[in-house]
Amino acid sequence: MLDTSNNREFTITLTRRELGLIEYTLKGLYNRIDSDVTEWGSSCTGYDTIEHDYYGKDAIVGAYKEVKTLVDKHYTNEKQLCLPKYANF
Numbered sequence: 537m538l539d540t541s542n543n544r545e546f547t548i549t550l551t552r553r554e555l556g557l558i559e560y561t562l563k564g565l566y567n568r569i570d571s572d573v574t575e576w577g578s579s580c581t582g583y584d585t586i587e588h589d590y591y592g593k594d595a596i597v598g599a600y601k602e603v604k605t606l607v608d609k610h611y612t613n614e615k616q617l618c619l620p621k622y623a624n625f
Contacts, residue, residue, distance in 0.1 A: 556617025559603045566600040569593055 550558070565587055587596060611617060 552611070552617050553619065555603070555606065556614070559607050559614070559617065562596070562600040562603055565596045569596060 569588075607614070607617065
């Protein structure tokens, strides 16, 4: 049976680059959260429709906020999460 409850917590260990990759990906999804809605409110085929349909916009927003909080708490610059050759700080 599929567990549909949303009240579980998971703890994972990530390197700073892995955290940066997740933050970068989620930021893109978050910034395009309403890409499937037209100016007049109807739906259209936009970006990330699979992510919206499979996981829900609430999951994208919640995950982004959690990751963004971690990044802001531990790093002063997003470039600190990249490989050194791309970090221009």
